[in-house]
Amino acid sequence: MDSTRIIGISRGSQYSPNHIGNDAAIFNQVTEELRTMGHTVETYTEKEFTESGAESAVIYGMARDTATLERLKTLEDKGALVINSAYGIDNCIRKAMTMLLTSHNVPHPDSLIVSTAVPFSGQHLPCWIKRGDSHAILKEDVSYAATREEADAILASFRQRGIAEAVVNEHLQGDLVKFYGVRDTGFFHWFYPNPSAHSKFGLEKINGKAKGICFDEDRLKAYSDKASRVLDVPVYGGDCVVTPNGDIKIIDFNDWPSFACCRDMAGKKIAEYIHNMAIKQEK
Numbered sequence: 023m024d025s026t027r028i029i030g031i032s033r034g035s036q037y038s039p040n041h042i043g044n045d046a047a048i049f050n051q052v053t054e055e056l057r058t059m060g061h062t063v064e065t066y067t068e069k070e071f072t073e074s075g076a077e078s079a080v081i082y083g084m085a086r087d088t089a090t091l092e093r094l095k096t097l098e099d100k101g102a103l104v105i106n107s108a109y110g111i112d113n114c115i116r117k118a119m120t121m122l123l124t125s126h127n128v129p130h131p132d133s134l135i136v137s138t139a140v141p142f143s144g145q146h147l148p149c150w151i152k153r154g155d156s157h158a159i160l161k162e163d164v165s166y167a168a169t170r171e172e173a174d175a176i177l178a179s180f181r182q183r184g185i186a187e188a189v190v191n192e193h194l195q196g197d198l199v200k201f202y203g204v205r206d207t208g209f210f211h212w213f214y215p216n217p218s219a220h221s222k223f224g225l226e227k228i229n230g231k232a233k234g235i236c237f238d239e240d241r242l243k244a245y246s247d248k249a250s251r252v253l254d255v256p257v258y259g260g261d262c263v264v265t266p267n268g269d270i271k272i273i274d275f276n277d278w279p280s281f282a283c284c285r286d287m288a289g290k291k292i293a294e295y296i297h298n299m300a301i302k303q304e305k
Contacts, residue, residue, distance in 0.1 A: 026300050028056060029076055030065040031083030031090065033278075039159060044280035048289060049084055055293030056082075061300075079103065080300045082292075084278045086111065086157060103303045105296055110254030111277045116189045117154035119253060119275055126252045129245055129271045131191040131263075138181040138188055142173035146192040150273075151176045154187035157276070166193070194263040194271060197232040202281050202288060203246050205256040206298075209291040210243045211284045215261075237264045249275050257292055 030053050038045040049065075056063050066076060068090040077097060082105045085091060094108035113122055123130045132146060135154060148168045158164050167173035173190075180188055201212040214232040242262065249272055250258045259279030262272045281288035 026080055026304070027062045027064070027078055028296070028300065029071070029078040029081045029083075030056075030063055031071050031081065031085045032065065032067055033084035034068045034087050034090075036159060037086035037157065038280075039161075041280050041282075044282040044285075045084060048278075048281045048285055048292075051285060051289030052082065052292045052296070055289055056296060059293065059297055061297070077102070080296070080303060081105070082296050103299055105299060106255045106257055106277045113253040114255060114275060114277045115154075115156055116152045117187060120189050120191075122252050123249060123272065123275070126248070128249045128252060129269070131194055131271055131273055133192070134190040136177070136188055136190055138177045138185055140177075142167075142170050142177060144170050144173075146190055147173070148193040149173065150191045150193060151180075152189045152191065153180055153185045154189050155185055191273060194265060194273065196263045196265040197235045199232075199237075199242070199262050199264055200259070201242065201246055201262065202259040202279060202284060203243070203250065204288065204291040204295050205247055205250045205258070207291040207295050209288065210246065211281075211288070212239065212242060213283060235264045235266060235268060237268045237270055242270050245270060245272060246275075253277075256295060 032049045033045050035042050053063050053065055066074065068085050068087045072089045072093050080103045081094065081097065085094060091108040091111060094104050098104050098108060113119060117135055120133050120135065124133065134145060147170065148166065151165050151167055151173060153163045162179060165176045167176055177188060198215060199212055200215045201210065203210045246260065250256055253275060255277040257278045258275060260272055260275040262270050264270055
């Protein structure tokens with residue numbers, strides 16, 4: 023394959039809460055891997071990209087800003103290959119993600135989409151209440167409620183911030199497991215999180231220390247790859263809970279996480295995926 027001109031877009035710092043360095047590190051590693059493969063790579067911040075008018079047949083990156091995503095959608099509609107797709111990134115917003123995963127039978131907690139203007143119904147207590155219109159940016163965007171009063175206070179806080187809808191997930195007892203994957207490369211890595219090392223907001227403490235409940239790792243990978251296809255994000259990460267009887271339920275799914283604990287291998291596999299998809303794009 024001849025050298026391909028590729029554009030890379032880093033993630034805006036406001037969309038990397040407590041992970042600015044880790045997100046920059048995986049982006050930089052993928053960029054260097056692609057250059058080593060012989061590709062010409064131009065990198066932009068999200069703001070630089072939207073203001074520059076730059077275009078390419080192949081674009082990769084970690085964008086989250088609405089203006090960046092809208093420009094990427096325009097380029098995708100014109101035939102550009104974008105990894106992860108801007109449409110897929112939008113699919114990872116809480117409300118859309120919940121609807122897509124449940125409608126495609128990806129194992130998921132019982133969930134409701136509610137208006138923040140309506141008092142809490144009391145269903146699924148204890149529960150997690152998450153802003154429905156965005157990825158988590160602030161710690162308060164994902165909150166645990168044990169009582170109806172706590173739930174009403176969380177919804178009121180969302181409403182005061184202009185957030186009209188929230189997703190309510192039942193709280194699941196069991197081991198919290200984090201996972202990373204790059205679809206169609208064989209790469210998949212899971213681990214029990216350490217709140218001090220790989221946590222954005224320290225919420226893992228609610229489930230407590232993992233007990234090491236036995237589960238089928240191949241089944242977790244199959245569920246995760248299915249979710250990545252449903253949401254259209256081949257570079258992905260997420261969280262699941264392994265219940266005491268070994269059932270697996272995916273509670274969160276993210277487009278292009280930091281891969282902090284397995285960055286070297288992940289960077290190679292992400293670059294490999296982009297390289298292979300670029301070859302297909304040329305044919």
